[in-house]
Each structure stands twice: as structure tokens, then as C-alpha cells.
Amino acid sequence: MFESAEIGHAIDKETYDAEVPALREALLEAQFELRQKAKFPVIVLINGVEGAGKGETVKLLNEWMDPRLIEVRTFDQQTDEELSRPPAWRYWRMLPAKGRMGVFFGNWYSQMLQGRVHGEIKDPRLDQAINGAERLEKMLCDEGALIFKFWFHLSKKQMKDRLKSLQDDPLHSWRISPLDWQQSQTYDKFVKYGERVLRRTSRDYAPWHVIEGVDPHYRSLTVGRILLEGLQNALSRQPLKSTQVNAAPLPTAVDQLSLLDSLDMTQHLDKDDYEEQLITEQARLAGLLRDKRMRKHALVAVFEGNDAAGKGGAIRRVAAALDPRQYSIVPIAAPTEDERAQPYLWRFWRHIPARGKFTIFDRSWYGRVLVERVEGFCQPTDWLRAYSEINDFEEQLADARVIVVKFWLAIDKDTQLERFQAREAIPFKRFKITEDDWRNRDKWGDYRAAVGDMVDRTSTEVAPWTLVEANDKRWARVKVLRTINRALETAFERSDKHDKKQKKDKK
Template identity: 35%
Template sequence: MVSEYKPDFPEDADFEKLIDKYGEELGVLQREAHELDIPIIIVFEGWYDVFIGEVINRQLLPLDSRGFDFHFTDAPTSEENKIPFIFRFSQKIPPKGKIAVFDRSWYMRGLIEHLLNDSDIFGCSNLSKKSNIEAIFTEPANKEIINSPKFERMIKTFNDFEKTLSDNGTYIIKIYLGARKETREESHKIWKKIMPYNIDKRSTEKIYKKDIHVIKEVIEKTNTEYAPWNLYFVDKNIDEVTAGTMQIITQQIKKAIFDVKSKRALEENSVCALPKQNLIKTEGPLDLVDLSKSYTKKEYKEKLKKYQKKLAFLHYSLYLNKKPMVLVFEGWDAAGKGSSIKRIVQAMNPRYYRVIPTGSPTDVDQKYHYLWRFLDGIPPCGKTSIYDRSWYGRVMVERIENFCAEDEWKRAYDEINHFEKVMTNDGVIVIKFWMHISKEKQYERFVARSLNPLKQWKLTDEDWRNREKWDDYYAAVNEMIEKTSMKDAPWVIVEANDKYYARIKVLKTIVERIEEELGSKMEEMDFPVIGD
């Protein structure tokens, strides 16, 4: 149960002095959080007739403008509307040491866009004339809406998003500014004097009564230990509201600073050495692969022409149907990821695809959650992104080489599943390939590369070092496939000892998946493709 936040102000409080006091304190806390590399998100939600903009502005004035970003969440732009909903906000998360302030957020936009899609059945219950906190949190909610699968997916998306941020050190402060009936009526009078038009139709009593049940349910279901709500009812005195919300923010930033200092003190007193990986090679998906599969050169050429022609047609169909696709390529060094990608893009129009090679994170990347650097590559409607290496580095190379803590890579399985679920829930086709070869075949290809002047650049000292940890990587890959292969985003293990067989399996898998997704029976067109 979410309870109302009531500031501990004396009866004769001088709110102007309190605002100055909290303002000075906020400035000090901002600098301390910056020095400790603490990212902070402050979310303001509430009705448009509670002076929310003025309240937020008063919070920002004491802050150093270099240390915060302000985001007003309005209707999505045409470009934002082409990517999965929550990724609009993922792109705006603050780096370490910075504050992001949201005037409305994923909550209001999620509700509004949900309303627009289900306007015929949304909010059909009425709220009683009671306007106190007990009435709002005891009225029966609109079951038709809040029990719908779409509503539940929305709530899970919000909670997964916030938990991922919280687990990786971001502190989230959520404030909902509520308004009792008399306050709303008074603010309406003030707004009518200032504005000659109705600034927001959702501020009417009629809409308020319809929506309050669903809002109540959203607040209850997203009031989590890692991101709790602060429910603050606005009075007519804007100075009091400002001081009250400032008190909430200062208290929670103090708590964030205390938590970080305590955690670091414990870490300094513990053993600093990272534990050595002792992975046991147990049987898993990789052990079931038949690496003897192959095609003759003649078979390969015939099948290559067939599937590239189909892919050319289907890739254009994806564009026409505004269906995005993500292809993820992981695998052993020298397993043929690059050559398989080459045969894919030979059949595609470069206007509608993008190949994204993934290297080590930059200094800027390391200031954000590790998934942040992959957001820019998520394709808009009708486009395709091909990742040559991906976010799975967290549970492979970063795990094996101790580039991240054990708790970080262990929780990454769920974070990755949430990340991909966001995509598939929004209609993105996700196909993940693990290019699998034997240890002996890898050595054979390494030697061949070292002897070929045109391919020597592909072989690095790091490739040889990784080979020494083959068994560790083998066990990690088995675990990765088992924990992150989902129905809508499955892993496809490609038998890649024979390069011909591998390329055809990749092409065939993509073609069949697109056909399944589109369910299209359009007559094929004669698309020209570049042969092998």
C-alpha cells in the first residue's frame, strides 16, 4: 500500500526560507553525488493542473546546470515512434555522477498510449465523490483494463526497466503529485486567467474520475523496494509544495550517498582479489551439435542462389510491412561470422540494413549501464540491424576475463532477457546465431590466416589468448544458451566446421523466420543478387 508523504513542517513554517535551505542542500548533495559517480533519476508524475512545471523548475534552480539533464516527456516524435516504447527512455538515462529529471515519464506516456489503443473500454468505472487518500486507494479498479495482458506487460516493462537501472547503481526517486478536488478547482480558475484555452483535456474532472482507478493500480504495482513512489498531495500554497518535494529529494539523495559510501567501505575491507574462474565443462547444447554436416561446392552455389533470392524479396517485404529485425552473431574466433554476414547483406538493400561491429566499451560507454551502448543500433520500423558480437559479451568475455563482478554477469541473464523481450513485444524479429566449430578446426583456420598475407590482419594475439581458455568459454556458452534462449528470441547453433553449410543454414533460418512472421504468400519478384 502506497501511503501519502507528509512533510514534517512546523505549523508556522516559513516556506521561502525552507526553499532556500533545501536549495543550498541540494547543491551540496549534487556535487557529492557527482564525486561518488552516482547516477540519479528524478521522476515527476501527476496532473497538469497542480503546477507541476513550476514545482520542477524550482527544484532545478539550485542545481549546477552542467550536472543534470531535464526531459519533458511529450508525444513521441516520428523517429521515437519507430523504436520499442521503453527504449525512448533508456536512451535518456544519466551517466555516472549526473542527474536526469523527467517531467512525466514512461508512466504517463505508457498510460496515454495504452488509452489511445483501447479508448473504447478504458476507464469505464466511476470514482465516488470522496477525494481523500483512503477513497483513491480503496475504490475497486477497472478490472477490464488492469487485468488485460497488455496492461500487465506494461507494468512488467516498467518494473524490469527500473530494476535493471537500480541493480546497476542508478537511484530512482519517483514523485506523484496528486490533487484533491478543491485544489483542482482552484488551479483551474488560475489557469483560465493565465491561459485563454484548455491546456490539457485530460485535466477535466470527467477524465480524472475515469483514469484514477488505473493510475492507482499503476502506482501500487510499481511501488517497489528499489523504486518506491512518494505520493504527495498538492495544497494551494505552491511554496509549501516546493518545500515538500525538495524535502523528499534531499532525503533520498542523502540515502543514496550513504548507501554508496557504506557499500564501498565494505568492499575496501574485504578481499580485493577477484576469484579465479573454475568453470566445469558440463554437457550442454553445444555437445549435441553434429559438426560433420557439410555441402559440396555445387550444392552450396545452388542453395546460395535460392536463399539469397528469397531473402532479397523478404527483406523488402519487411520494409513494406514496417517490421524491424535484429540478427545477433556470436561464436568462436574464426568460426565464420563475417563471411555469413557478407552472404546475408549481398541480398539486401543497403538503405534498409546496418551492420554493427561491437568492440570494447569506450570510456563514455562505461559511464552507463552496459546495455546502453547497444540502444543506438536498435532498428526502426522496417529496418534490419546485424550485430557482429553483441551484449552477450557481458556473460562471456567480461565474465571469463573478470572485466565485471560476479553479481553483474549473473544478473545479466535476466537483464538480457528483459532487453530482448522489450523488442519482441514490440514486434521486432530477433534471431541469435552461435557459430560453432571444433577446437581443432579453429587451430587449422588460425594457422591458415597466419600464412595468408591478405588475412593476417584478422588474427590477433588476443585470439590466441582466448583459445587458451577454450574450456572456460565452452562452459560459459552452454550456460548462456540455456539461460537466454527464449521462444521469441531463440538461439540457433550453426554447425560451422564446413563454411558452406554454415552460410546456408544462416540464410535458410532467416528466410524461414521472416516467412513465419509475415505469413506472406506474395508472388516472388526477380530480385538481382550478387553471387558468391
């Protein structure tokens, strides 16, 4: 969920300086129109990692826009007034009126996260708080509010560097927060529970935007653009129909940098290394699947990737080492008649493995946010809600001890062309290449954006994505096998710990 915000997004000074004046003007104009029409309020939630530029961004927005129409609210310690009333009262009294913008700095999310990180509440209570936030936001959206939720992110290393530089700077040392961010444990917990909160509360009517905080130019421009697009979008849709809500659209990276760019596509293995490593990993997988701890788990592997990225070959290498009674491969193509008569997740639920079993999906439920999105086979509202539906689905799998590994096999455009041409030249491979493949290739950029959003919104602690550099097939195959093996080992270790703890608790 935070992967795309750790890849070093940056905008150089010239580009920034060139872009800002137009952005400021457009923002002011949108703000003015918002005021004139006064049809809905705008609520901006600011959350995220310490030192990632939350305060600076809010300061900047006040400089860029008309501060008379912005109310910045900081919710820190509750006042006596607030303590003597229901917890939500403090937010209600500060809600911006229609036509105005409220920036909530420290909000319902900060409270529940701090509570969880400090161990004052446990997961079920956190979930109750999450649910309360969802209900509040749903109601606000149904009442017309436009909600932006920003999560400012830094990798652990970026955060430590940043805190250090702030500490050394006498002008900024007041910024060090009460939460002891110096401890790396705090960061880990904050990000872990933050991910849970984002996963659950990123809904189509109020999605989260994760912003990499390390470069001020990138950060500021990104937030400004998302606000602008969202505002313009909502203003143009007034008046709303009774069943519509003002949702902010998904952002595109202002520096055009995507997680896919961060892959080192030159990764490769020579033949000898490959053969040795392949056999080692295959044997390891066979062993792990025979492990008696596997009886408590099931395994699901999802293969997605560019056309001709080598999904089939990778799947064969995985399957090669295994007892056919233990695994099954489910190829996902256009839905059958039976499947079209059901909700889109139904055809995947059908194939969920029982404990001890392993299912390989050759393409998957992610078709909804890839091909169906790009080709327009479903409505934007449908694929937008699919992210949270998929997260819910995978969370249910994880809760039932199903280990979920997901692979995106990435090749570059040239490699794809070579492979397409090679396939057309070999008679028995010709069936593998169709008109569709060439058509998809024309939409390379759209697919790329869809993959980026997919990973950002569905790579979660319970079911992370693994991006596989697949220009070299050998490298890709070994990486796939190794990833599955590590996932199994991690899961087994976690079960061991869990069982030990349970035994101990019983005593």
C-alpha cells in the first residue's frame, strides 16, 4: 500500500516553478466557484508518518489558496469541553460549512492510530473505531461533502534521516512529536496499523491518497493537483443526483514515476546459476508443502503480468515439483454464462483451496481493475469499489490462514515486441498470439496506470504484491519460486509462535 511512496518521487525546481503559478490560479478559481455555488463542503484529512511534510503542506495550501475560505483545525488533546461530550462532538463543531474547506490536522484517524500504537486498544476496538469513521464519512458524503484523505509517507530510512536533520535545525526542533518516533518500533507499528486503517477505509466515495513526503516539490504539486482535480470534478457535477456522491478521482503521479520504473529490468541469471537455483527452490517448495504445518494453511498464488511476460512458463516451474493431488491451476478467461449470473468475485470463491491445498490463478480477480477498467467492460464506479471489495476478500482469506502471494510479471515494451514476433514465427506457438494482444499493446500506458493503482491500493500486509522483473525468464521463475517459499516459511513461523503463545496462555 505504501510501495509507490518509497520510490523517490521528485520534481526538479524548474518544473515546479513553471507549474505552480497555473496551479495556484486554478485552485483559487475553483475555491471561488466553490464559495459562489456553496453547494458542498470540502474536508481535507491530513495523516501519515512524522516528518513527511504534513505541516508544511498545510502551510503551503494556505499560501496558495484564499486562507479566509480555509479552516485549519488541529485536534490534539481533548479540551474539558470536549471530554464531557461524545467523542465525535469535537469534529462536528468544526465541520466546514458548504462552500468552505476544512483541513483536519489530527483527526479521527490519528486518535485511533495513536491508541493502537500505544497499546491502549486492541484490534477489535480498532476495527470498531474504523467502522465508526466509515459511517461518519459515508454520511458526510451522502450529505454532499467532498472528502480528501491524504497519507504522507516516508520509508523508515527516509524518516530517520529527516528527523535527524530536523533535530539539528534549531528552527525546526519544535516539530519533534510526542510520539517517540525515534524508536524504530514506533514506525513499524504506525505503518502496520496505518495500513490496516487505510485498507479498510479507502472506499470509492472517499479514497485515500498516499503521498511520498521526501521531496517538497513533488509532495506539494501532488497534493495541489489532487485537490484541483477533485474540486473541478465535483463542481462540474453539481447538482448531484440523489444517489451520487462527490468522490475524488484517482491521482496520477505528477512526476510520471511509477513503481514499475523502480524495477531493475536488467536483472538476469545465467544458465548454470538458474538451473542450480531452480532445483533448490523447487525442492524447498515441495518440502514446505509436505510440512505438517501446511495442514493448517492453504496457499493461493495469483499470476498477472504483461502479455508474453512468461506467466505460463513460471507457473509450470512452480507446478513441476509438486504432487498433482495437492495443487490445481485455474486459468481465468472471459466468464462463463454461470459466472456472469453471479457477483464478479463468485468465480474465484469457487476455487478457494481447502486447508492443505494450493491453487494457482493464471490471471485473477484483478481483471476487474485491469482489463475491465481499461477496456471499459465495467463502469468506473464498479472498478473503483472493487479495490476495497478485493481487500475485504483477501482479508477473509488471510483470516482463515490462506497464504496469498500475488505476482505482477513485468517486461518492457521492446521485449514484448520481440516475443510477439518470435511467437508468430514458431508454428506451435502461434496460437498464443492474437489480435487482442496487439490491441492491448496499443494501450500500454493505460495498463501501466492501472497496474500502478492496483498495487497502490491492494498491496497489503495480508496479501502483498511482488513485482517480478521478467525480461529474463530465468530470473523471473526463480524469483517467483523464492517468494512463494519465503511466504510459506514466514506463515509457518507465525503459526508456530501463535500456537506456542496459545499453549502458554492455557497453562
